[in-house]
Amino acid sequence: MIEIKNLHANVNGKEILRGINLTVKAGEVHAIMGPNGSGKSTLAQVLSGHPAYEVTQGSVTFEGQDLLDMEPEVRAHAGVFLAFQYPVEIPGVSNSYFLKAGLNEIRKSRGEEELDSMQFLKMLKEKMKIVEMDASFINRPVNEGFSGGEKKRNEILQMAVLEPKLAILDETDSGLDIDALKIVSAGVNKLKTPQNATIVVTHYQRLLNYIVPDFVHVLVKGRIVKSGGKELAMELEANGYDFIREEMLQSA
């Protein structure tokens, strides 16, 4: 589905990603772990096309297309979704209006008919059950006055509505208490199909107890230094990131 080759990226002239190689196939869940400042979130932002990041080298192919050449909204149309670490507030714009606008743009780009308000509302109410959201969220302004947990649930709701091929979850577990974490993870799991893929970016192993990855990659200083199965996450949890650093030193 997505093939990242030797990806280098800068922000404000500083190199953050220094040669990422990663291939994700349909039906897979990949976890990207790493210490603070390792470039995890940068990778998520670069893949979704945030304008503050400059790609200096490498390529990203998504479903056979050059992803880096696409505007962020075109990437969204193609099926790339980013669940934001810090979801943005849009005062005065209702959640349902926002989601309907996004969904209909995506549908239009695929040559599908736009949903009218009635059809959309019916669908939205179904999807809200996935993240156990209250009906009042429909008319509340996008993320305005939402608690941290509500914002994250709202991200997963958006994912449920937009049905992306590739979902990138950027620190979705940060700021969540255990109950919210369970709801959010259960939501993500319900949305999993053999046709879509998920990249879970996280600092802690905790989230991976609920969203079980097929592969775990450890990112240090802008490079993937170790890949493995879900047991690698357990190892990290037990030993911290230092053991990876030690391994790196030994092999150097």
Place this chain on the structure above:
Amino acid sequence: MSETIEELVSQEYKYGFTTNIETDTIPPGLSEDVVRLISKKKNEPEWLTDWRLKAYRTWLTMEEPRWPNLKYAKIDYQSVSYYSAPKEMKKFNSLDEIDPILLETYEKLGISLTEQKRLSGVAVDAVFDSVSVATTFKETLKEKGIIFCSFSEAVHEHPELVKKYLGSVVPSADNYFAALNSAVFSDGSFCYIPKGVRCPMELSTYFRINASNTGQFERTLIVADEGAYVSYLEGCTAPMRDEHQLHAAVVELVAMDNAEVKYSTVQNWYAGDKDGKGGIYNFVTKRGKCAGVNSKISWTQVETGSAITWKYPSVILQGDNSIGEFYSVAVVNNRQDADTGTKMHHIGKNTRSTIVSKGISAGRGNNTYRGLVSIGKNATNSRNYTQCDSMLIGNKCSANTFPYIEVRNSSSSVEHEASTSKIGEDQIFYCKQRGINTENAISMIINGFAKEVFKNLPMEFAVEAQKLLGISLEGSVG
């Protein structure tokens, strides 16, 4: 990124066309003779000629205000023509007699003067340059006793009402531009809703400046007698011309006991090009008087046009328990300057006022909110709530807020909230990540910002205003 936003705010003005029609335009210049000539052309009674002359003499002693936060070249009042009308303007008995070119002009502007074509149930008074060319649904309204006609017609048909209320809210000596208007006003709309009548349709005036080198000075007077209700909308456009044109209007509203007047404006005069060439200088005095108890006056304005805007729709809360409201969205882009806001004068007891102002600045635009809340000694238990929000798009624009508050009794309360925000790259990126392009993202963010004001506009105009906002900001985002 900045560039995309910049680009988005500059779309062409679609009402910039000119109508070729023979006009009767008097030569530029202003003097007592010109004032007399205008009055004569309109066949006015002597009292009105004298009223104009008095205003003119007052104007001569006054000075153009320098306090607004506006930059514009000095206006040469002698280079303006003070009267222009399509030739052969006789009084029409029916709409069929109107010059088809004029009808076509209004069709092009999206205003149909042909009654059967209007499904929306809005009565329109169309003012072209200096004169009113048509008033629709007059007969329907007459059945209810409602008078809705051009100002000139009212002077002849209802002199007692005009005489009683003209200048009763905005005296001719009120300010420089009001005095000028009082001397040379050419036409406008007049509306009287009799006791206990709820006006069954929206009333609307559509102002169009066409001729070059002329000023437009219209006057609107709306009186809602005891227990009456009326909702009124004003729209305006002008051709794109390289020189600046002067527009100095006066609007007076009167609400008697238990009456309500709702006045909405969608102002879209030509704003000039991106370098500030051309555009309308808009100096307007709008004021309403809640003369009776439990009366209510509500101003809603969406200001997107004009090179210069100087405008403070105000309410005098004289009757006990009366209510004044001001909802405003003012947009400046390119080189536009706006100094706008409101004044709420609390005089009666238990009077209440609400001010919601949303300023949007883009390009090199400069947007100023200026407001006065004054609560008098006898206006006990009065309340005001003010909310002033500014939104900046790009790095070259500015927003200013000058709230003045005067409270002279201890039982009243005044609340003021203000905020300034910038359309952030992060907001736009968030929308884009959900599949919405930059242009739609900005329009969505701005409409969300201005929502509280739009919801006070009559439905169909709210839709128009939303579109207008998108248009005037197109190409501006940064």
